[in-house]
Amino acid sequence: MNNKRVSVLGLGSMGFTIAQLYLDQGYEVTVWNRTPGKADALVAKGAVLARGAGEALRASRVAVMCVYDYRGADAILALDGVAAAMDGRLLIQLTTGSPQDARDAEVWAHRHGAAYLEGAIQAAPDQMGRPDTPLLVSGEKHVFDEAEPWLKVLAGGIVYLGEKASAAAAMDLATLSTIYGTMLGFVHGARIAEHEGFDVAEYGRIVAGIMPTFAGFLQHEGSVIQSGDFSISQSPMRISVEATQRILQAAQASGINTEFPAFAAGLFQRADAAGLGGEELAALIKLLRA
Numbered sequence: 001m002n003n004k005r006v007s008v009l010g011l012g013s014m015g016f017t018i019a020q021l022y023l024d025q026g027y028e029v030t031v032w033n034r035t036p037g038k039a040d041a042l043v044a045k046g047a048v049l050a051r052g053a054g055e056a057l058r059a060s061r062v063a064v065m066c067v068y069d070y071r072g073a074d075a076i077l078a079l080d081g082v083a084a085a086m087d088g089r090l091l092i093q094l095t096t097g098s099p100q101d102a103r104d105a106e107v108w109a110h111r112h113g114a115a116y117l118e119g120a121i122q123a124a125p126d127q128m129g130r131p132d133t134p135l136l137v138s139g140e141k142h143v144f145d146e147a148e149p150w151l152k153v154l155a156g157g158i159v160y161l162g163e164k165a166s167a168a169a170a171m172d173l174a175t176l177s178t179i180y181g182t183m184l185g186f187v188h189g190a191r192i193a194e195h196e197g198f199d200v201a202e203y204g205r206i207v208a209g210i211m212p213t214f215a216g217f218l219q220h221e222g223s224v225i226q227s228g229d230f231s232i233s234q235s236p237m238r239i240s241v242e243a244t245q246r247i248l249q250a251a252q253a254s255g256i257n258t259e260f261p262a263f264a265a266g267l268f269q270r271a272d273a274a275g276l277g278g279e280e281l282a283a284l285i286k287l288l289r290a
């Protein structure tokens with residue numbers, strides 16, 4: 001078995017980058033995409049274009065799939081000849097999906113004789129292939145061990161989350177949650193900045209500067225939740241109750257949009273009313289559990 005051979009199914013911006021990275025590392029790369037023209041530049045660099053998804057799967061032990069969503073992935077797996085080609089393959093599914101999507105896909109792959117790994121890419125295409133590129137991976141340990149050299153081509157920052165195939169998708173949802181929560185606050189902050197006549201690019205630079213400290217704080221709050229000890233260690237809840245009220249009142253006073261601070265202040269007020277004001281900030285999770 002040639003250990004530098006791979007098939008890549010799906011050549012959108014991420015799949016194309018993935019195929020490119022394997023070519024750069026001297027792999028024999030077979031590619032397939034629903035719209036075959038997207039393979040032209042890869043074929044020019046030495047990739048082989050398979051005539052069908054089944055043919056692409058049969059070309060290598062290890063196949064990486066990365067398409068828009070699981071509807072696309074399922075459509076590919078349902079194509080003629082694909083199920084029959086799965087026997088003996090190792091499918092690394094890098095299409096973003098839900099934990100249930102991952103569980104179903106693993107069952108399907110096993111039923112057709114294939115080993116399966118689920119991965120969640122936590123980077124943009126031009127950030128792939130770097131020593132610190134984050135990639136969450138889950139699935140059977142022996143499959144992960146076999147696939148690790150292929151994964152390392154794509155990302156130096158692999159986080160293996162254990163044998164449950166669903167783990168990578170679940171953690172992807174959790175980290176995306178952090179990103180979108182931060183994004184909402186960031187955009188509200190941008191409205192404050194522009195309304196007050198500040199340079200919003202400068203605001204972005206200031207935010208970037210506080211991020212490492214903020215990241216350390218989030219890590220601490222995660223440990224607090226895991227420990228179950230919510231006695232005050234860094235940040236009392238009541239500070240955030242007051243801060244979010246202040247952001248809301250300032251938005252009301254200046255007439256800018258209040259949706260984000262109203263949501264945040266509302267949650268913290270309920271936490272305060274539930275008697276959590278004298279606990280560590282992370283005790284907010286008790287409200288979400290109720």
Ligand SMILES: NC(=O)c1ccc[n+]([C@@H]2O[C@H](COP(=O)([O-])OP(=O)(O)OC[C@H]3O[C@@H](n4cnc5c(N)ncnc54)[C@H](OP(=O)(O)O)[C@@H]3O)[C@@H](O)[C@H]2O)c1
Pocket residue numbers: 010011012013014015016033034035038066067068069071072073075076094095096097121122123124125
């Ligand atoms: N781009 C990013 O920044 C980024 C970051 C992290 C994770 N991801 C994840 O990576 C995955 C791919 O993203 P992308 O940016 O490469 O998307 P994209 O550029 O929009 O490419 C979509 C790919 O999916 C294929 N596709 C969609 N529906 C299909 C179907 N029904 N049957 C067959 N093929 C189908 C497309 O084929 P055609 O070419 O024929 O349309 C194309 O290859 C997504 O799950 C995304 O969440 C992306």
